[in-house]
Every structure is written in structure tokens, then in C-alpha cells.
Amino acid sequence: MQFLKDIYSLFYPKICICCKNLLLSNEILVCTICRHDLPIICYTDFKKNKITDIFYGKIHIENANTLLHFQKEGKVKELIHNLKYRGRQEVGAFLGNWFGSMLADLHVLGDIDIIIPVPLHKKKKRKRGYNQLTTFGESISKILHKPYTEDILVRTSFSKTQTFKNRMDRFLNTTSKFYLKDTLALKNKHVLLVDDVITTGATLTSCCLELQKVEGIKISIITMAFAE
Structure with a gap:
């Protein structure tokens, strides 16, 4: 079996998604050097920080x-863009497993009841073929032992990608609307809302305003990255 794996690796070598160098046999998706170069934030104080x-x-x-x-420009952008625009959903799992393990070690989100992603509009999801947050949320779900669901919160308006817009354009583009399909399922629940990159927080704020219509709901937020 190892011989077959070696032959496969010879013709289909695995390369680092960030630097494009060959990965060692014990490296997954990102080489050790690039992983150490990634600018980690993960604030120790979850209640008062830049987010x-x-x-x-x-x-x-x-x-x-x-x-x-x-x-x-940089390795984080390379990771996120491979996840969102190049079909590399394993990036979400990589970041979810990494962040999920850190969250579990910090023992902060132990009282959450359910994990929900910021939803894609059905047109954009049909075009892309997936929600880039699925593997990220599912990986965190497994580590924290909390359910993950994508069918409660839906996006009702379609907008073009904001990846290349500046901070002011993102703030002014508040047309995204969301609808909560099942309010009873979240009554008195602590929801963990997940997203990819946070800048002004406009989209997440819009999601939270809809979620806060539920009686007794509590909301926490985590994202893959923060663009200042």
C-alpha cells in the first residue's frame, strides 16, 4: 500500500497551498514553514478585543x-481565495481543525448550543457549488461537539462579492438581508455564528439583527480572519 502511495506522490506531488513547494509526508495542505509564518491573532480575551x-x-x-x-497580499489571502474561488474546501477543514482545537483548549465557548454559518444566497451558492464556510463550521462542530446547521438562517438578497472593495464601500453596502426560518429552534439558545473574513462587520451585524428577534437568544462570533 505504501508503495502505491509513493508512486501516486511521484506523479501527483502534494504542494504547499501558500508557497507552492513540495509538502513533506507529515505535512497537510500547508508546509511547516508557512504555517509558522501565518499571522495568528486568536485573542485570549473573547469579550473585549478588536472584533x-x-x-x-x-x-x-x-x-x-x-x-x-x-x-x-500574503499567505492568509492565498488560503482564503483558494477556499472561496478555487474549490479548495479542504482549506476550511484545515482552518476549522486548527481554530477549533485552540477554542477547545481555551474553554470559552463550551456553553454554545449550535453553530450557524453566514449563508450564501442560493444563486451564489449554485454558481460556486458550495458555501466556503461548510467545512470550517463542520470541523469546529466535531471538535466542540456542537451541532452545525446551514438551513435555519438564509440570505434573501443577492450582492456581488466584496472581496476587492475598500473598507468604506463594504460599510456602505448594507443591502444583504437575512431571514430566520425557524425561531423556535433557537429560543433561549447560544448561537455561534461563523464567517470567513471580517472587516466592517456589516454582514455579521445584519445576521445578528435577524437572530436577535428570537426570545432569549445569545450570540457569539468567530471568523477565519480579520482585515483591519
């Missing part, structure tokens, strides 16, 4: 955190 500051005075959230610092 919670984004929502101050807009909505109430219990906790918020992010894994990586997103820059206009």
Missing part, C-alpha cells in the same frame, strides 16, 4: 474572536 469593538453600540454579542490577520 468585539466592531460591534460595540450596534448589537450585543457574548464573545467574538478570529484566527488570522488578513492582509491585501
Whole structure:
């Protein structure tokens, strides 16, 4: 069996998604050097940090955190863009397993009841073929032993990608609307809302405003990365 694996690797070598160098046999998706170079954030204080500051005075959230610092150019951008636009859903699993393990070690989100992603509009999901948050959310779900569901919160308006827009354009583009299909399922629940990259927080705020229509709901937020 190992011989067949070696033959397969000879013709289909695995390369680092960031630097494009060959991966060693014990490396997954990202080489050791690139992984150590990734700018980790993961604040130790989940209640007061740069992510919670984004929502101050807009909505109430219990906790918020992010894994990586997103820059206009760099390895984090390469990871996220491979996940969103090149079909590399294993990036979501890689980041979810990594962040999920860190969250479990910090023992902060142990009281959450359910994990929900920021939804894609059905047109965009049909075009892309997947929600880039699925493997990320599912991986965290397995580690934290909490259910993950994509069918409760839906996006009702379609907007073009905001990846290349500046911060002001993102803030002004608040047309995304969301609809909660089942309010009873979230009554008195602590929801963990997950997203990929947070900038102004406009989309997450819109999601939270819809979720906060539920009686007794509590909301925490985590994202793959934060773009300052």
C-alpha cells in the first residue's frame, strides 16, 4: 500500500497551498514553514478585543474572536481565495481543525448550543457549488461537539462579492438581508455564528439583527480572519 502511495506522490506531488513547494509526508495542505509564518491573532480575551469593538453600540454579542490577520497580499489571502474561488474546501477543514482545537483548549465557548454559518444566497451558492464556510463550521462542530446547521438562517438578497472593495464601500453596502426560518429552534439558545473574513462587520451585524428577534437568544462570533 505504501508503495502505491509513493508512486501516486511521484506523479501527483502534494504542494504547499501558500508557497507552492513540495509538502513533506507529515505535512497537510500547508508546509511547516508557512504555517509558522501565518499571522495568528486568536485573542485570549473573547469579550473585549478588536472584533468585539466592531460591534460595540450596534448589537450585543457574548464573545467574538478570529484566527488570522488578513492582509491585501500574503499567505492568509492565498488560503482564503483558494477556499472561496478555487474549490479548495479542504482549506476550511484545515482552518476549522486548527481554530477549533485552540477554542477547545481555551474553554470559552463550551456553553454554545449550535453553530450557524453566514449563508450564501442560493444563486451564489449554485454558481460556486458550495458555501466556503461548510467545512470550517463542520470541523469546529466535531471538535466542540456542537451541532452545525446551514438551513435555519438564509440570505434573501443577492450582492456581488466584496472581496476587492475598500473598507468604506463594504460599510456602505448594507443591502444583504437575512431571514430566520425557524425561531423556535433557537429560543433561549447560544448561537455561534461563523464567517470567513471580517472587516466592517456589516454582514455579521445584519445576521445578528435577524437572530436577535428570537426570545432569549445569545450570540457569539468567530471568523477565519480579520482585515483591519
